[in-house]
Amino acid sequence: MTKPTFSLLTGDSGPVQAGPESGVVRIPLRGHSTKTIKKKEAVNPGTLVAGHPGPSVGDAHSPVRGVVTDINDFEIVITAGTPRPTPGRPAEPGAPDVEPVSLDGLSRDDLKKALKGLGVSPSAFLKAPTLIVNGLNPEPGTGVAEVLLAQCKATLEKGLSVAQRLVEPATVLLAVPAGSSATLAACTAKPVAPVYPNSLDPLVVKALTGKESMGGVTVVSVMDLYGLGRVAETGLPLTETVLTVGGKALVVKVGTPLADVLELAGIAPAPGDRVVAGGPLRGQAVAALDRGVAKGDYALTVVPEAAFPPVTDKACINCGECALVCPSRILPGFVSRFVEFKMFDKAKDYHIEACMECGLCGYVCTARRPLLQFIRLGKQTLELQASALTACRLQGE
Amino acid sequence: MAKEATAPTLYTVAAPPHWHCGRTVTGVMQQYILALVPAAVMAVVYYGLPALRVMALSCATAVAVEALCCRVMDRESSVDDFHAVLVGLLLAFLLPAMAPWWLVVMGSALAIIIGKMFFGGLGGNPLCPAVVGWAIVALSWKTQADPDAMVLSTMLVNPLTQLKYLGLEAAGQVSLTDMLLGRQLGGLGATQVLALFAGGFYLISRGLLRCYVPLAFLAGVLLAGLAFSLADPGAQPGPLFHLFTGSVVLAAFFLATDPSSSPVTRPGMVAFGLTAGVMTVLIRVYGIYPDGTPFAVLFAALFTPVFDLLRPKPFGAR
Numbered sequence: 076m077t078k079p080t081f082s083l084l085t086g087d088s089g090p091v092q093a094g095p096e097s098g099v100v101r102i103p104l105r106g107h108s109t110k111t112i113k114k115k116e117a118v119n120p121g122t123l124v125a126g127h128p129g130p131s132v133g134d135a136h137s138p139v140r141g142v143v144t145d146i147n148d149f150e151i152v153i154t155a156g157t158p159r160p161t162p163g164r165p166a167e168p169g170a171p172d173v174e175p176v177s178l179d180g181l182s183r184d185d186l187k188k189a190l191k192g193l194g195v196s197p198s199a200f201l202k203a204p205t206l207i208v209n210g211l212n213p214e215p216g217t218g219v220a221e222v223l224l225a226q227c228k229a230t231l232e233k234g235l236s237v238a239q240r241l242v243e244p245a246t247v248l249l250a251v252p253a254g255s256s257a258t259l260a261a262c263t264a265k266p267v268a269p270v271y272p273n274s275l276d277p278l279v280v281k282a283l284t285g286k287e288s289m290g291g292v293t294v295v296s297v298m299d300l301y302g303l304g305r306v307a308e309t310g311l312p313l314t315e316t317v318l319t320v321g322g323k324a325l326v327v328k329v330g331t332p333l334a335d336v337l338e339l340a341g342i343a344p345a346p347g348d349r350v351v352a353g354g355p356l357r358g359q360a361v362a363a364l365d366r367g368v369a370k371g372d373y374a375l376t377v378v379p380e381a382a383f384p385p386v387t388d389k390a391c392i393n394c395g396e397c398a399l400v401c402p403s404r405i406l407p408g409f410v411s412r413f414v415e416f417k418m419f420d421k422a423k424d425y426h427i428e429a430c431m432e433c434g435l436c437g438y439v440c441t442a443r444r445p446l447l448q449f450i451r452l453g454k455q456t457l458e459l460q461a462s463a464l465t466a467c468r469l470q471g472e
Numbered sequence: 473m474a475k476e477a478t479a480p481t482l483y484t485v486a487a488p489p490h491w492h493c494g495r496t497v498t499g500v501m502q503q504y505i506l507a508l509v510p511a512a513v514m515a516v517v518y519y520g521l522p523a524l525r526v527m528a529l530s531c532a533t534a535v536a537v538e539a540l541c542c543r544v545m546d547r548e549s550s551v552d553d554f555h556a557v558l559v560g561l562l563l564a565f566l567l568p569a570m571a572p573w574w575l576v577v578m579g580s581a582l583a584i585i586i587g588k589m590f591f592g593g594l595g596g597n598p599l600c601p602a603v604v605g606w607a608i609v610a611l612s613w614k615t616q617a618d619p620d621a622m623v624l625s626t627m628l629v630n631p632l633t634q635l636k637y638l639g640l641e642a643a644g645q646v647s648l649t650d651m652l653l654g655r656q657l658g659g660l661g662a663t664q665v666l667a668l669f670a671g672g673f674y675l676i677s678r679g680l681l682r683c684y685v686p687l688a689f690l691a692g693v694l695l696a697g698l699a700f701s702l703a704d705p706g707a708q709p710g711p712l713f714h715l716f717t718g719s720v721v722l723a724a725f726f727l728a729t730d731p732s733s734s735p736v737t738r739p740g741m742v743a744f745g746l747t748a749g750v751m752t753v754l755i756r757v758y759g760i761y762p763d764g765t766p767f768a769v770l771f772a773a774l775f776t777p778v779f780d781l782l783r784p785k786p787f788g789a790r
């Protein structure tokens with residue numbers, strides 16, 4: 076394998092293609108209710124299968140016609156099959172399976188509610204004076220943003236107009252890779268050097284506003300806008316995501332097993348390889364290929380086992396490479412050692428919370444330590460400690 | 473297909489990042505050793521087989537002692553990362569070519585035991601192991617560890633001792649070119665100035681060595697040397713004399729840069745290098761040792777925790 080490149084330009088990914096049609100879809104749940112639907116119930120595209128109790132997380136809907144065959148805490152499994160007439164709705168040829176919802180004319184609060192019901196999480200669109208559309212590809216080798224900006228401009232603009240109603244910004248900026256001529260209506264395009272980690276939200280904000288703070292700024296990705304735009308266009312629930320795999324851009328139904336997506340892309344991972352939902356620096360490696368594509372997945376990456384040295388549990392040799400590369404300007408070597416030896420307070424003194432999880436420290440680590448894993452563990456432990464403390468205080472009152 | 477049903481394919485699950493730059497401890501150590509080969513060859517050219525004997529003995533002892541330490545400490549052997557070989561080689565570079573075998577064995581063993589394993593191995597050592605080993609034997613057996621006393625059958629002279637005991641004029645008999653080419657008496661590898669420069673720049677060009685410590689070290693030596701020669705041109709040599717003598721170049725590229733005992737931030741590395749460089753000249757001018765370089769490295773390393781405080785504010789901090 077050649078040395079990885081950190082350029083965020085991927086060149087031509089070709090036209091956006093339709094993803095695979097799967098016999099079984101597995102819709103991942105993230106705290107969604109498992110009581111919305113029962114086993115053996117028939118579903119149509121757009122049928123609500125799992126509501127979310129919180130107001131800020133979008134509900135989950137079936138992307139296919141079929142029957143619910145399994146429900147557990149992590150996923151709802153639907154076996155696709157022949158359409159069944161929906162109770163109370165005589166099957167009219169060509170009629171949509173669910174009633175489209177128009178977003179026009181809704182007040183901000185009603186719009187939020189409607190979007191949640193259509194599977195879009197309104198929490199991504201907080202009110203702020205500045206709205207930044209992050210038009211950079213999220214990670215190296217992940218061309219989805221480039222493709223959407225080039226090919227789905229109308230949908231993005233529709234999404235943007237809805238986003239503006241939620242964010243109510245005074246300024247709307249579009250971060251594009253330097254040299255790109257991509258634009259969106261109502262946005263001022265601003266160039267950003269297309270090199271990872273410049274695509275991370277905090278760094279985009281810094282490049283566009285000069286401030287190292289997300290205060291007063293809402294950043295949305297073009298992938299978010301695309302989802303919003305699809306919902307606005309169709310009035311139907313969001314049940315798809317656009318992702319890049321093997322250099323192609325696919326519109327994939329949520330819940331499609333990764334195995335089917337890889338097959339369509341012509342990639343056959345070998346035992347021991349890493350199959351990553353997401354990009355090579357921030358994505359999540361999966362254990363099994365029957366996991367369903369989640370809403371918001373923007374890439375599927377396969378990393379061959381032999382391509383890189385394996386992770387070790389070796390001690391930090393204090394070479395400092397991680398500190399030199401860290402965009403958050405912390406000392407990942409120090410912080411990871413503090414976490415390793417359970418000195419969480421020290422980790423906090425060394426600003427563990429400033430880490431923006433770019434993954435570069437682990438990329439350069441000479442001792443091949445799982446640095447980001449240590450850092451996430453440290454952050455999580457500190458959060459738990461803080462919330463336990465708050466709970467105690469509340470009890471004391 | 474039937475096979476799949478019985479044995480599901482296992483994929484590697486690990487935290488991101490899923491890419492790696494490919495630089496590993498073992499790879500880096502091998503490259504460092506490679507970078508020292510030119511100097512080792514030059515040492516054999518000037519001192520013959522005795523130099524080879526010292527280097528081989530030192531490396532072998534270091535590896536054996538580290539293997540033994542790992543055994544005693546009941547942990548997986550770490551000798552396969554080649555760090556012990558590097559420590560052994562660096563120690564040999566500081567010793568005279570005619571050093572007695574027991575001195576070499578002592579130095580190498582102490583470098584590994586006290587310099588490295590005592591603190592838990594590579595990464596834990598607060599000082600450069602090779603320098604620790606050298607310092608102990610050099611202080612304990614002054615004569616046997618002193619190139620001037622041990623290497624008698626040679627035409628080479630040590631410009632530093634000439635300067636110390638006979639004055640600037642005597643030191644002047646070794647030209648800068650001779651010094652660069654290693655035609656000066658000293659540690660068997662430490663004096664191969666040109667070869668060490670070549671090795672150091674090779675590592676920097678391969679991205680295996682950051683230039684901050686070496687360049688700051690050399691700058692510190694040059695600046696301090698310049699200051700003294702301007703203040704007292706009759707008694708003090710020029711800055712290049714300091715740069716090309718003793719173990720300055722070895723220390724700048726290979727001793728002070730020991731990862732574990734040097735700082736990790738850019739400003740820290742620069743301050744560390746400058747301190748060690750300036751200290752080198754101060755010890756030479758005011759100290760009792762003709763060459764103070766290894767001691768200057770130890771001195772600067774003591775302050776590494778302080779230099780590490782020189783770090784930028786984290787992203788978003790006011």
Ligand code: SF4
Binds near residue numbers: 402404405432450
């Ligand atoms: S992942 Fe590592 S390099 Fe990236 S911001 Fe966090 S600590 Fe720094």
Ligand code: SF4
Binds near residue numbers: 391396397736
């Ligand atoms: S890159 Fe790895 S070995 Fe080097 S200082 Fe950072 S954590 Fe330690």
